[in-house]
Ligand SMILES: Nc1ncnc2c1ncn2[C@@H]1O[C@H](COP(=O)(O)OP(=O)(O)OP(=O)(O)O)[C@@H](O)[C@H]1O
């Protein structure tokens with residue numbers, strides 16, 4: 020009936036505080052799982068996308084394979100350790116590998132990581148049919164020591180461009196060590212965006228990095244004639260990105276490293292898969308919390324409505340005396356709950372997406388991994404249906420109580 | 434048009450000895466009659482109205498409204514009959530809280546839906562105007578005086594053009610002028626619709642307005658010995 024909606028709406032408006040609380044708690048109950056689901060989905064996609072442009076096997080120091088992949092491909096956290104450069108030269112000449120790209124981490128400029136590498140970097144591509152991952156948009160690739168190429172995000176963040184110079188400092192992040200190297204780098208080129216954390220890096224030749232550190236070694240030795248703390252051995256690199264010739268070769272390479280003691284080989288897909296399993300576990304826990312919040316939201320809706328009906332029995336009796344049918348009274352109560360629930364769901368979905376976008380932006384700013392927050396149709400539908408059902412369920416007992424109101428008892432109480 | 438047949442009412446409550454409130458073997462009110470119902474407090478006037486309106490099932494007996502046996506109908510059917518035919522001004526002039534005077538008058542029309550939507554508002558405003566409340570249509574019950582609330586409830590009782598109007602002490606809270614205004618309106622609308630009107634009141638001055646006066650005493654209903662002027 021047409022007036023049912025009108026009466027339900029007026030009744031909700033007549034108790035703004037309770038209706039507001041119901042709406043808010045339903046909103047939160049919807050927003051919470053939405054934030055968790057869309058962020059974990061976004062993080063998963065983001066990490067896959069960020070590690071995708073390489074399509075390689077990562078060779079690095081023994082230790083956690085996950086840390087090796089995260090520190091080398093996603094530039095997260097400190098590198099596992101160093102490996103001798105000879106390992107790189109061996110891999111470069113290995114027939115099982117079609118491409119070997121050295122990566123040397125350890126210095127930064129204004130927070131942007133310095134990546135020592137070779138021109139083979141330009142040969143990396145997600146798959147053989149796709150264009151190379153790293154493309155110069157301005158200037159050229161470095162050709163000599165102390166020439167540098169900026170990632171797209173690094174160029175923006177540092178405010179530098181081709182022709183500018185900078186000094187690098189020791190450590191993968193600023194402030195870790197006060198040590199500023201004194202050879203200036205000259206910027207000779209800028210890369211296009213790759214949608215990966217490598218956009219925030221500055222690329223230089225391996226020789227530049229080694230030269231800097233040799234030079235320092237000399238200075239330190241001359242400044243202090245007593246034994247200094249063991250310094251990192253020179254001519255070391257952090258990792259090698261290897262493109263295996265095929266699946267069999269990939270497996271052979273992986274096996275030879277897993278039996279050796281010198282270094283390890285890690286498949287990014289496998290290591291990230293293990294990470295995603297962890298995600299799934301967190302998701303399950305937060306999912307249970309979300310379910311609990313939904314149940315609490317349902318109970319809140321029920322209590323608010325039940326109290327309202329109990330307090331309104333006189334008014335309900337009057338409506339009945341004025342010609343409103345029992346079934347209409349029942350419908351009004353159900354509708355009342357539905358309106359609050361629908362408003363709560365809309366609020367929750369908006370709140371959820373906005374919160375997820377904000378958190379994703381913060382995480383991206385922190386990790387340089389783009390986290391795409393997407394509309395998830397299945398989850399969104401589920402987060403519509405579940406609260407709607409709860410809303411109706413919460414209204415049934417109050418609606419029955421309203422339905423049962425006897426005019427004579429409530430309108431003329433004795 | 435309103436006929437009581439062997440109506441007997443005794444409230445029974447736990448711990449209280451049941452008392453006979455009404456005992457009306459046979460009583461009939463012709464259509465168009467304007468009747469005054471007198472009786473001391475507690476004599477059963479409100480109980481009588483509730484039974485006549487189909488709200489209170491008597492302990493035994495039947496009430497016929499336009500030859501329809503009210504208490505043999507289903508509750509829903511009885512509700513519809515009341516909604517369509519009876520206008521009831523409650524003794525406690527319950528208005529719907531949170532709804533304006535206008536909405537209160539519109540409400541019975543909204544529930545019954547016999548009067549076309551387009552005509553309802555104008556009709557409600559006319560009724561409010563007739564009780565001198567044109568300027569108070571948008572006021573909510575708590576913004577109205579007791580007498581104004583009572584007049585809104587008079588307008589509301591007439592909303593669906595009832596064939597029978599029951600007014601339980603409609604003038605108790607009113608001064609002479611407002612009291613006359615409300616009674617004039619009730620009577621003229623009832624005359625226009627050829628509707629029956631029963632007014633319960635203690636006011637001895639009112640008798641002159643009515644063609645018939647009933648006294649309710651010890652559960653018995655009798656036509657007054659004192660003929661109206
Ligand atoms: N729900 C009830 N349960 C028990 N007794 C009731 C109930 N309602 C009314 N009574 C009793 O029935 C008798 C008649 O009550 P009723 O309200 O009909 O009187 P009334 O004539 O309208 O009185 P007043 O002029 O004070 O309004 C009273 O004695 C009252 O105590």
Ligand SMILES: [Mg+2]
Nearest residue numbers: 478479524601
């Ligand atoms: Mg009474």
